[in-house]
Amino acid sequence: MSTILYNANSSLVSRFQRKVKLRGDADYIPVDADCFDSSHEKNSREYLQELCQSVYPDSVSKRLSSLSYTKITVHAFFALVFKNFINSWFGTSIPSKDPELLCELYQVVERMTTHFEKHTFDWEQLILDDLPFTLSQHVNISNINGLTYNQEDVLLATSNYLCSLSNNDSRLEAAFLKSLSEDLLCGKILHSIADPYLILEVLNKMAQSLALPSKSNPKTIIHKIAFLKTLLSPRQFYKSTHSSRKPVVFRYVFTCFRRLISFERRRPLLYCICKYIQSIAAKWNAFDGTLHHVFRKFVVNKISSPRQAANFFVQLRQIIFPTDTTMGPPRTPLDDSQKQFLRLECETNLRHVMRLYSMDTIMGLTSRDAHNLVTAIAADQDLNTILLEKLLACVIAHAVSSNPSFREGHAVPTA
Numbered sequence: 241m242s243t244i245l246y247n248a249n250s251s252l253v254s255r256f257q258r259k260v261k262l263r264g265d266a267d268y269i270p271v272d273a274d275c276f277d278s279s280h281e282k283n284s285r286e287y288l289q290e291l292c293q294s295v296y297p298d299s300v301s302k303r304l305s306s307l308s309y310t311k312i313t314v315h316a317f318f319a320l321v322f323k324n325f326i327n328s329w330f331g332t333s334i335p336s337k338d339p340e341l342l343c344e345l346y347q348v349v350e351r352m353t354t355h356f357e358k359h360t361f362d363w364e365q366l367i368l369d370d371l372p373f374t375l376s377q378h379v380n381i382s383n384i385n386g387l388t389y390n391q392e393d394v395l396l397a398t399s400n401y402l403c404s405l406s407n408n409d410s411r412l413e414a415a416f417l418k419s420l421s422e423d424l425l426c427g428k429i430l431h432s433i434a435d436p437y438l439i440l441e442v443l444n445k446m447a448q449s450l451a452l453p454s455k456s457n458p459k460t461i462i463h464k465i466a467f468l469k470t471l472l473s474p475r476q477f478y479k480s481t482h483s484s485r486k487p488v489v490f491r492y493v494f495t496c497f498r499r500l501i502s503f504e505r506r507r508p509l510l511y512c513i514c515k516y517i518q519s520i521a522a523k524w525n526a527f528d529g530t531l532h533h534v535f536r537k538f539v540v541n542k543i544s545s546p547r548q549a550a551n552f553f554v555q556l557r558q559i560i561f562p563t564d565t566t567m568g569p570p571r572t573p574l575d576d577s578q579k580q581f582l583r584l585e586c587e588t589n590l591r592h593v594m595r596l597y598s599m600d601t602i603m604g605l606t607s608r609d610a611h612n613l614v615t616a617i618a619a620d621q622d623l624n625t626i627l628l629e630k631l632l633a634c635v636i637a638h639a640v641s642s643n644p645s646f647r648e649g650h651a652v653p654t655a
Contacts, residue, residue, distance in 0.1 A: 276564035283554050285309050288316040291564055295319040295327065297339035300346045310546040311353050313553040318349045320561045325424060341416075348417070355639065363540045364491070364532070366638050372496035374634050378627050379500065382616075426629055429560075434624035437574055439617050440586050447589035451596055487522040488531040494518075506604030583614050590614070 276294070280286040292315050293301040304312065322345055432438075498504065504511040521527050542548060562568045574582065590610035599605045617624070 285312060288312045291316050292319045295323045296342055296346055299339065300343055308546070310550045311350075313550045313557075314353050315346070315349055317553045317557040317560075318345075320557065320564065321424075323565075324561075324567055325420070359639075361544070361638050363544065364486075364488075364535060366635065367539065368488070368491035368493045368535070370492075370634050370638070371631060372491075372493040374630050375627070376492075376496045376499060378623075378630060382623055426632070430628045430632070431621070431625045432571070434621055434628050435571065436618040436621055436624060437579060437582060438571065439624065440582055440614065443617070444582065444586040444589055447586065447593050451589055451592045485528075485532065487528050488535065489518045489521045489528070501603060501605065501609070503603065507602070510602070579618075583618060586614050587611055 276291055278287050278290050280290065288309075289304050289312060292304050292312070296304075296319060304315070307315070322342060326342065326345070498511075521531075557564070560567055587607070587610045590613065591607050594600050594605050594610065
């Protein structure tokens, strides 16, 4: 990076641009191309490999053939991010085409994916304890007048970890990675995702899918027997390891749920019964072991599988970069009548789900609760952004805690 000149007003910039234009480099690919062209099927391994090769220099492209499909999907997404936000100003604001920065960014992504592959998360603590606690604290602070979040602290915690992945002492690269993580990844992208009416559209579609009758065939007796076998098979194993585990029924997710809906106030008798059941279940090792296995079988194995990770990055890339070249057009804002219609439709579908699953009878939920949920989501986009940032920081904290030596070995460069 020492060969890059930092003065964007230097006459060398225009000289470099003229040189590039006259030379007509074969490896120069315009960022504003209409669509990425490939002879291979879209999202196939060969297609994604060509997509990465169109962005990364030759020294990096040779390594792509040995990567797994999951890693290729991750690199394809970040390659388009780098293409739009690095290649677009390399040679325009900086008179250089030095590939060192792209190589270093490739290494950052590679270290990150390798870290997540080799080190297991404590999924029970993350999903059943930490994320519900973060959500509960966010709701509590949001409901107290005069209390506000310090958004800079949340951004700092997230960006510091991302910058620590770069094993480089360059202050320029450190400043760039910090700006990339804070302004782009944790700023613009999360802020766009936190659009209240985008969240309401997702919530509305989820409610519609839950309200529709299942089109699949009813489960046969064989399927039910197989399900029971799955539940009961780990019982003896968990009897011997139960002492080292926190009982599932004592996880914070149940406390979060109780506080969010004020369950003890709505159904005091049922709440008392649930507390007795909770106490008994925590002492029954076989039952608690079954709960641990159910969570791992039907939650952890689904969200942590390489196939799910690959599908996630494929879908994310297609949403943000629909043509595999530039970012898609900005979301068309809804007018007031469309916003009102979406809110009412979402409330209606939520009430339907409550009645369908007897949430109104068992938990005491009412149409007022559906209205309050929709209103809270639509109230403030900045609050939604802060919640997403805190959830992201929580996930990253688990990534760091799963391998402290990884964090210590890659210190954040200082000025």
